[in-house]
Amino acid sequence: MQPSASSFAAPVIDPKELVLMDRYWRAANYLSVGQIYLLDNPLLREPLRAEHIKPRLLGHWGTTPGLNFIYTHLNRIIRNRDLDMIYICGPGHGGPGMVASTYLEGSYSEIYPDISEDAEGMQKLFRQFSFPGGIPSHAAPETPGSIHEGGELGYALVHAFGAAFDNPDLVVACVVGDGEAETGPLSASWQSNKFINPARDGAVLPILHLNGYKIANPTVLSRVGDEDLEHLFRGYGYEPFFVEGHEPERMHRQMASVLDEVFDRIRAIQRQAREGKAGDGCPRWPMIVLRSPKGWTGPKEVDGKKVEGFWRAHQVPVANCREDDSHRKILEDWMRSYDPEDLFDADGRLREELRALSPKGDRRMGANPHANGGLLRRELIVPDIRDYAVPVTDRGAAMVQTTEVLGKYLRDVLKLNDTHSNFRIFGPDETESNRLGAVFETTNRVWMEKIEPYDVHLSRDGRVMEVLSEHLCQGWLEGYLLTGRHGFFSCYEAFIHIVDSMFNQHAKWLKVSRELPWRKSISSLNYLLTSHVWRQDHNGFSHQDPGFIDLVANKKADIVRIYLPPDANTLLWVGDHCLKTWDRINVIVAGKQPEPQWLTMDEAVAHCEAGIGVWDWAGSEDGALTPDVVMACAGDVPTMETLAAVTLLREAVPALRIRVVNVVDLMALQSREQHPHGLDDATFDRLFTTDRPVIFAYHGYPYLIHRMTYRRTNHENIHVRGFIEEGTTTTPFDMTVLNELDRFHLAIEVIERVPGLKEKAAHVVEALRGKLQDHHRYVREFGEDMPEIRNWKWTN
Numbered sequence: 001m002q003p004s005a006s007s008f009a010a011p012v013i014d015p016k017e018l019v020l021m022d023r024y025w026r027a028a029n030y031l032s033v034g035q036i037y038l039l040d041n042p043l044l045r046e047p048l049r050a051e052h053i054k055p056r057l058l059g060h061w062g063t064t065p066g067l068n069f070i071y072t073h074l075n076r077i078i079r080n081r082d083l084d085m086i087y088i089c090g091p092g093h094g095g096p097g098m099v100a101s102t103y104l105e106g107s108y109s110e111i112y113p114d115i116s117e118d119a120e121g122m123q124k125l126f127r128q129f130s131f132p133g134g135i136p137s138h139a140a141p142e143t144p145g146s147i148h149e150g151g152e153l154g155y156a157l158v159h160a161f162g163a164a165f166d167n168p169d170l171v172v173a174c175v176v177g178d179g180e181a182e183t184g185p186l187s188a189s190w191q192s193n194k195f196i197n198p199a200r201d202g203a204v205l206p207i208l209h210l211n212g213y214k215i216a217n218p219t220v221l222s223r224v225g226d227e228d229l230e231h232l233f234r235g236y237g238y239e240p241f242f243v244e245g246h247e248p249e250r251m252h253r254q255m256a257s258v259l260d261e262v263f264d265r266i267r268a269i270q271r272q273a274r275e276g277k278a279g280d281g282c283p284r285w286p287m288i289v290l291r292s293p294k295g296w297t298g299p300k301e302v303d304g305k306k307v308e309g310f311w312r313a314h315q316v317p318v319a320n321c322r323e324d325d326s327h328r329k330i331l332e333d334w335m336r337s338y339d340p341e342d343l344f345d346a347d348g349r350l351r352e353e354l355r356a357l358s359p360k361g362d363r364r365m366g367a368n369p370h371a372n373g374g375l376l377r378r379e380l381i382v383p384d385i386r387d388y389a390v391p392v393t394d395r396g397a398a399m400v401q402t403t404e405v406l407g408k409y410l411r412d413v414l415k416l417n418d419t420h421s422n423f424r425i426f427g428p429d430e431t432e433s434n435r436l437g438a439v440f441e442t443t444n445r446v447w448m449e450k451i452e453p454y455d456v457h458l459s460r461d462g463r464v465m466e467v468l469s470e471h472l473c474q475g476w477l478e479g480y481l482l483t484g485r486h487g488f489f490s491c492y493e494a495f496i497h498i499v500d501s502m503f504n505q506h507a508k509w510l511k512v513s514r515e516l517p518w519r520k521s522i523s524s525l526n527y528l529l530t531s532h533v534w535r536q537d538h539n540g541f542s543h544q545d546p547g548f549i550d551l552v553a554n555k556k557a558d559i560v561r562i563y564l565p566p567d568a569n570t571l572l573w574v575g576d577h578c579l580k581t582w583d584r585i586n587v588i589v590a591g592k593q594p595e596p597q598w599l600t601m602d603e604a605v606a607h608c609e610a611g612i613g614v615w616d617w618a619g620s621e622d623g624a625l626t627p628d629v630v631m632a633c634a635g636d637v638p639t640m641e642t643l644a645a646v647t648l649l650r651e652a653v654p655a656l657r658i659r660v661v662n663v664v665d666l667m668a669l670q671s672r673e674q675h676p677h678g679l680d681d682a683t684f685d686r687l688f689t690t691d692r693p694v695i696f697a698y699h700g701y702p703y704l705i706h707r708m709t710y711r712r713t714n715h716e717n718i719h720v721r722g723f724i725e726e727g728t729t730t731t732p733f734d735m736t737v738l739n740e741l742d743r744f745h746l747a748i749e750v751i752e753r754v755p756g757l758k759e760k761a762a763h764v765v766e767a768l769r770g771k772l773q774d775h776h777r778y779v780r781e782f783g784e785d786m787p788e789i790r791n792w793k794w795t796n
Helices: 015-037 065-079 094-103 108-110 119-128 156-164 184-195 226-236 250-272 325-336 402-416 437-441 470-482 494-513 548-553 568-579 601-608 636-652 682-686 702-709 732-738 742-752 762-782
Strands: 084-089 169-176 205-212 237-246 284-289 400-401 423-427 464-466 486-492 524-532 560-563 585-589 594-596 613-616 627-635 658-663 694-696 718-721
Touching: 015 065, 015 119, 015 250, 015 325, 015 400, 065 084, 065 094, 065 169, 065 205, 065 284, 084 094, 084 156, 084 658, 094 108, 156 169, 156 184, 156 205, 156 423, 184 205, 184 470, 205 250, 226 237, 226 284, 226 524, 237 250, 250 284, 400 402, 402 423, 402 437, 402 524, 402 568, 423 470, 437 494, 464 470, 464 702, 470 494, 470 524, 486 494, 494 524, 494 548, 494 585, 548 560, 548 585, 560 568, 568 585, 568 601, 585 718, 594 636, 601 613, 613 682, 627 636, 627 682, 627 702, 636 658, 636 694, 636 742, 636 762, 694 702, 694 742, 702 718, 718 742, 732 742, 732 762, 742 762
Parallel strands: 084 169, 169 205, 205 284, 237 284, 423 464, 423 486, 486 524, 524 585, 560 585, 627 658, 627 694, 694 718
Antiparallel strands: 400 594, 613 658
């Protein structure tokens, strides 16, 4: 049921309050311009001189006055309705406005006492902006109230919805820039309203800010007429309200009136849902289209060229103020047009009647604890992993789908945390495919559109978020984590690349946040990458790519972790461990197909806690101090192929002393100086020796192992086999053969690398090459792997 238009009374706006709001807005604009331009003379107590101007002018003015306008009006709504609201600034280059607005409300100075609310503090506020040793130009982690930097466009709205899930009293005001609106992720993000339940979630108010231009071109939606825009957004399921113009007094009246009506509608939607009176399908949530000039209230022209209302206002409208007297005069006239004496007292403090316009305490958007999610974070309740342990009495005998075991653990994590509503699972339509279907014993997929009687595992209160967009899954999860909750993201390995850039941005956010003492720790972003490269044989080359690991490994050591558990018990330990961490990005790679189980739970715990270790039961060192060869492995399929190669070698070359080293925590390969999980040189040398050949079977691209170990004593003897960009639709074993990671290639390389062995065991190499030829013929004739491959079992 939708509230009817007639059910809303026309709001009455106090004209005196609007006059005060206009002055407040002018103060925010004045502070924004000052940040871009000034080193000194913050209140223009004397004429501007060259030395008052920054030598390098950086920042973005064009979007900022609109952002300040919105912030000013949201303050009024928060005060009048006692709302719990945060502000997500999609046009991240509008950082001057976010800093200015939080400074005016006092939250900035509370966090940074050195930036005091007076002339001296204002001068420091101006100087630090886009200045060496200062703050970035975006709405960065350093900015109070921000959970979204916006340096890369496209993610504002999806972050907003992620923040609103399970936050019933929160309103997330999200400003979407019209340049940002052209991106693919933002276009998909409008569909997020199909997943928000007004009975238990908060509300998102999208505000599409159309100021006409991006860097040097018009924006697409700004040239679309209101009628078409209304059709577009009604088609997305919203009720659009329009605020447009350039004359401040009229715009203030419009915006105040529209916001009153919009929040009446939000309240009505939530009330109906929470009283059990909502009908089937999604409510039609309101959104606002704000049309205002780019660079509003700035210079109309500079050097005879149009600036306000054009792309020249995008960054620094008057660019040569330090050297050019006429430009400096334009800047001074522009700043004085805001009448700073009317806004700030003799000490440089915002005048009391304007200070009164800000909400108080945590109601200020710069001080809202949801924008510093660690303040609200509570520990996740997790079950004991031993309750899900796979019995291992005969190594390699049991064939188990490891992610299915993890799914049972996650099912109970959902159950244990149901009353707290602080854990969700995210994935692009793959929860069942990735063998995590046990979670549906506890919850369902959330779905707010019509549910048919024959639909399976859909409900309005589900805690599994599925949509066929990796961008939305990632963005929802980020917004959820940044506001203090926990989550888990499973995805096909090859297609996690879709969010490479989103991963980059979140990693950068974490890196900076960890350096800010006032930013409290948030739960880690946890990926499970399954349907991986070695078991995407049925889908083919397009689905075969393990390279996300390489991207992750580039990041700061204290932020990222990469785990390659070889069986179910190690996966249980890794998954449990990752859910308990904070301020990290954890990447887990594990297959979903049936595979051999190697370690008991006690062994798995000890092995995972070390991150790397010798599997004595697998090798043939026979008490020797030094093996002839080290066979290392990382990943479930490489582990199986390594152990299969060991069995071949033990039978063919029984005198060969083999050491098997398995790696669960990939970062252990780095030095302790490079990564906190890294092994010291002495331990590394004990595992891998200082002079013996190391044949390393690795899940991903071989170069990464070389990169991680290039400083080690024995690096020149480390020979890595992994994915070499060979793939197709074929059998599982043929995938390993194509990339020379199979047991036959591994055994051949051992024989060829161990000094003196190649000549003695030439007949063995010939036999192994014959096996490769047999395999080639067999799979192309019968379409499946040879019986000796399909039925292989580990034997001691």
